[in-house]
Amino acid sequence: MRATLGQALAAYTAAFAHGRGDLAPAEPATAGGLSFGALVREELASTKSALARGEAMAVAGLLGKASIQDVVEAVSSAELSLQKITAVRDRVIAAYQEILRMPI
């Protein structure tokens, strides 16, 4: 991953502060220079390209233009990318739900 865990954490707290209505700007720039939104966007883009590669490889494999090893490699890499992004999404949604359930 291109962003470090520390950056992600800083982005997370900035996003959290933003959600609370603190004096953070709309797209909070954090210490690492990478916001949580940008992190997710970047990951989404790489997942999208991995999925496209997996699909193209599967088609090429069915047409006999790619070897089965390439197809397996591309498809499983796409699958893992998708799992990664869905796991992060589930976590973010769970965090927001946790905040919504908070007694005021």
Added chain:
Amino acid sequence: MDLDVAMRIASAGMKLQAARLRVVSENLANAESTAPTPEAEPYRRKILEVAARRDRETGATLAAVRRYGVDRSELPLRHLPGHPAADAAGYVRFPNVNPLIELMDMREAQRSYEANLNAMQMARTMLQRTLDILR
């Protein structure tokens, strides 16, 4: 990511071993392929030449086929006077394929393929197990 790169390297290794098995089966199948005339060359054993190739996208060194070479060693002679490819003395030049060597090569290709397969599976398992923390 490194684990993705590991999977790509293993996949290249598997492709190489598939190419190696291709050469082995070609050699085994043509172990008796003689020439049509005494002057012509019979089938010669093929050799796989392996090269380390740098993958520009990831910076990893992948194993790949450089080219399919030919074994230039001596051809065995067999005394078969009635054969169309027999010379004046009745000897026929046969392919320089030793089935025993080919079988060993085949076994080695199988083992190497399995090793690469295990590396790929391991990279996949490691990624999956790391993702499981988030669940």
